[in-house]
Amino acid sequence: MKTTDKNEKSRNVLPFAVVQKATEGDIVSINKVLKHYEGYISCLSVRKMYDKYGNEYYCVDESLRSRLEAKLIKTTLGFKLVR
Incomplete structure (x- = not known):
């Protein structure tokens, strides 16, 4: 059984290169x-x-x-990147 590190799930972040290109207007990165x-x-x-009968839905x-x-x-x- 493989155990996952608690921090491993929280590292789901965008790579810096993607953010940098997105701020420059690259459509694929956006x-x-x-x-x-x-x-x-x-x-x-x-x-x-x-609805008209009073039933609620999301x-x-x-x-x-x-x-x-x-x-x-x-x-x-x-967004302005500061290094």
Whole structure:
């Protein structure tokens, strides 16, 4: 049985080169950043909805998800790297 280090799971970070290229406007790198944060954005976009009978259900608000993705892209492009 293979045991995993607790810190091994927390090291799921984007490589520096991807972040650097994304801040420079590389489309492939920006897509990698979006893919990395896709699950988090989806979780933030879940909203409680009610149907006409009063039953509640949860769904992803697509307009909110799109706005969060646009904000992430804008922030990534405006990010300044300091070495």
